[in-house]
Amino acid sequence: MLKNFKVLPLLAAVVGILSASCSKNNGKEEPAPEPAPEYPTAPVQGELQVHFDASTIELARVDSGYVVLQREGNGLQYLKRFTKGNHLLRIDIDGMAEGQYSASFVIDMKLKNDNKVIWRQFRVKKDLRLVQTGVAVKAPLNELKKEWKPYVVLSDATRSFQLTVPMDCSDPYFEFLRRDPKWDYVHFERAAYKRTGPNSKTPLGAKSFECANGECFDGNGFIIDSKIFEDWSGNISAYPWDNAEIFLILLNEDTGNDLTILHSFDIPDVL
CATH class of the missing domain: 2.60.40 (Immunoglobulin-like)
Structure with a gap:
């Protein structure tokens, strides 16, 4: 037991030296912590977007996705494929008629092992109002019984x-x-x-x-x-x-x- 009491002061001294060394950092100031990601929260003019954040599936593992839009009272369907942005997927709706639409979203996501023949797919069907000021939808959560x-x-x-x-x-x-x-x-x-x-x-x-x-x-x-x-x-x-x-x-x-x-x-x- 006596040896333990001799070691503890030495450990304290070493920790103190390391702490002092880290704090000084060779006379340089510690780098500022990285800012938190700026997740999208609002619609963007002329776009329909799917927004990703810390609570959703990872955008980095999304392989592809699309949405099929059908305007109320019109049998025509519009298939539009998403492109990736900063924490979002987007399609251009500029020029599309405003109004009520049914929207069927599909997102394909790679497994963690990047399996090429087995993957995950998330689907949701929504009724939404398409407006040129933009439309925003939240991405899927990593949970079973949710909207997607x-x-x-x-x-x-x-x-x-x-x-x-x-x-x-x-x-x-x-x-x-x-x-x-x-x-x-x-x-x-x-x-x-x-x-x-x-x-x-x-x-x-x-x-x-x-x-x-x-x-x-x-x-x-x-x-x-x-x-x-x-x-x-x-x-x-x-x-x-x-x-x-x-x-x-x-x-x-x-x-x-x-x-x-x-x-x-x-x-x-x-x-």
Whole structure:
């Protein structure tokens, strides 16, 4: 114990020397702290903007986005792709007629590991008044049950297909786009779990969908459905699930070529 009392004064002296050295900084003043980011708060003339701040998803990981605008009483739709600004996404609305519009926003966001074939997508549909003084909308939050809905998107390097599934297991919706007709067999499964430890979890239920011979696709190569997983989603919504899996098998029945993807994610971190 006596040695401890001898060491403490020495430590205090060393800390004091380091503190004095840091404060003097070779006779130079300490650099001023970096100012807090100036997040956008107000609309800008002639633009529709999506504003990002410390509470939203990271703009740096946004890959792309667009909005589809349709004026009330007019069947015409306008698809406009966003460009990035300082803490915002923007489109030009200069010259568009003012009035009430329905606006469907879509933002694609890269995963933290920059996976090229799996990403997140955020969607929201709003009724808004388009005015030339500008329109501002807040970006998505990194949370599940908020205004913007988060989705998992699975694809491949050539974008021969795209499967889009809500991250919320209580939502039965899904859509599958087949761009390459070689995929004539599809097996798709959703499963929910409750984590019991870092490497363990309890299954709460799973449901699968199967389509053979390409018979489920419409003329544009889509399967869009909210009924197939409806019972499963209703049952899972009663459980405190916090992990989910999406399992996909694609097959060309003539050649035997196949593709398998398994993606697992945790809640509440939707990214």
